[in-house]
């Protein structure tokens with residue numbers, strides 16, 4: 254999998270991504286998305302490379318990476334389960350599902366299980382508020398989740 | 413050949429539309445049936461998703477909510493009978509889709525095609541009235557397009573309700589050679605999904621609206637900034653832009669009329685505040701999504717310092733029908749200074765959830781009790797949050813408030829992006845107030861102290877009230893804090909968080925009374 258590249262690969266890939274995208278107007282976010290897509294996170298070593306490529310300071314790029322919730326500085330687990338914590342899902346019992354997921358996985362939000370299988374993340378609305386409570390597992394959407402539905406998802410990821 | 417329609421809208425996918433479509437295709441193949449499954453946007457009858465519609469001589473007949481296990485019984489009951497509904501006795505039979513009251517009672521101007529056409533078929537789009545607005549606009553001088561939008565009375569659907577025509581006029585009047593159209597598809601408000609639905613269900617109407625905005629203002633480049641939580645919308649919009657470009661709807665000569673306009677799709681990175689227009693512009697420029705002080709207005713100095721129209725998805729998607737049918741047609745719907753239609757999004761604990769496009773003016777009570785049919789749990793409605801996480805909680809006592817920008821402001825709330833989230837009587841309004849403060853703390857861009865620090869203090873104060881610690885003093889403190897946030901914040905994140913908090917306190921005081929705790933418990 255491409256997220257296990259060694260560092261010389263990293264340098265080559267980042268350089269390629271930067272040179273492919275630097276012509277865009279406002280290229281930094283698209284570049285960070287591409288780097289995260291390739292490596293599963295934005296490795297710290299990539300920051301100075303991107304900064305040099307775009308003629309920005311390291312601090313500027315670092316500031317952007319840390320501002321946005323999406324960018325990770327460390328790889329996530331093999332699966333990412335995002336549970337919606339926002340109001341429409343709360344109104345349909347979302348909090349109880351959140352508690353159940355935390356208990357079953359033995360972790361809190363923003364954490365990864367010890368075996369590296371699952372990262373649990375809160376999300377504030379998936380636009381599925383009419384089929385609440387909602388979740389996203391590795392990019393696939395799930396609605397009208399009840400205890401059983403959540404347990405099925407957790408079973409899918411081996412928890 | 414029978415055509416069957418099943419949505420590929422994310423809300424339909426979330427409740428198994430792909431599995432239903434897969435099952436149907438498989439079973440039809442086994443039975444040797446001549447069947448085409450068309451994947452559409454959603455009709456917006458989300459409580460009935462997955463909705464399966466069968467084309468008959470009497471129009472589309474709906475069944476729902478369908479599970480994969482229902483496919484065999486439905487086929488056995490003859491639900492594909494092309495003449496008339498042969499499965500009328502089946503429990504999932506809903507009759508002609510257009511006759512379902514939730515749909516029949518709507519006025520679909522912006523969402524006219526959503527759920528009906530194949531979203532990525534430009535032929536379908538044209539056959540259902542698409543491109544008529546852009547075709548007219550392409551033959552009009554810029555001033556006349558702006559004039560039409562102004563006359564229509566259209567106000568921004570992103571939340572602030574600013575007149576769209578006036579915004580466009582400001583950009584048109586700027587002499588700069590380079591200008592931008594930015595489509596705000598960040599849709600971070602909980603309880604809202606209209607932007608997502610139209611991008612997934614009728615992407616060309618968004619593109620058409622942006623192209624008209626380009627012709628109207630002299631802007632040649634557009635960006636659509638879509639939140640990363642919407643992968644399906646990003647995919648559909650990206651493909652639609654490619655199709656539009658190949659068909660000459662975008663490019664160096666829009667519809668062959670010699671004026672140039674093109675669009676790029678950009679993905680957000682999970683920051684609610686980037687829905688605020690100036691933070692969004694910073695984000696597009698590759699900066700931290702921090703709010704900018706105004707002036708300068710984006711219309712004067714926006715993206716990369718150039719004059720920029722930034723509009724919500726629905727504002728832009730409403731423009732083609734205005735140009736097509738004329739501004740009066742649009743303006744004649746609505747009440748007061750709220751003209752046209754508004755796609756109300758019914759979310760949370762409602763029996764009939766989904767999208768309901770209607771002229772302004774229904775009362776909140778009509779929406780909650782009649783359109784939504786009360787709660788999904790069957791329990792009494794306790795509160796309705798209108799306008800997303802920065803919107804007020806309304807008690808039943810205020811259900812006579814008409815859906816209108818000014819009326820909602822007068823009632824101490826806001827329409828926002830027109831999401832309404834229903835809660836039943838098990839809701840704990842202190843918990844909701846706490847959440848509003850917590851959300852503000854998590855999503856603050858950090859520029860102002862009242863928003864950044866005040867929200868964290870707010871969580872602590874609500875917690876103390878919840879534990880019965882000096883309730884009177886802490887309630888007064890909460891009210892002070894809200895005042896400071898309201899008047900000392902640069903943008904509506906810090907400035908409007910007091911709406912959900914104080915409306916919860918004001919309308920549901922009983923939830924803020926806790927049994928006093930004994931000192932030792934601390």
Ligand SMILES: Cc1cc2nc3c(=O)[nH]c(=O)nc-3n(C[C@H](O)[C@H](O)[C@H](O)COP(=O)(O)O)c2cc1C
Pocket residue numbers: 567568569570571572573574576596597598599600601684685686687688689690722723724725727728903904905
């Ligand atoms: C914190 C915050 C979040 C916002 N989020 C959105 C959003 O997700 N989508 C949107 O269209 N407008 C959002 N707005 C409103 C925009 O700042 C702006 O008013 C809107 O894009 C203008 O377009 P319109 O006139 O077509 O509504 C937000 C405002 C604030 C203060």
Ligand code: SF4
Pocket residue numbers: 685703855856857858859860861863864901902903904905906907
């Ligand atoms: S109110 Fe909050 S989000 Fe808005 S500018 Fe100030 S700190 Fe940023």
Ligand code: FES
Pocket residue numbers: 337338339340341342343377378379380381382385386387602603604
């Ligand atoms: S509030 Fe959970 S999906 Fe919108």
Ligand code: FES
Pocket residue numbers: 859860861862863896900901902906
């Ligand atoms: S000082 Fe900026 S919000 Fe109060």
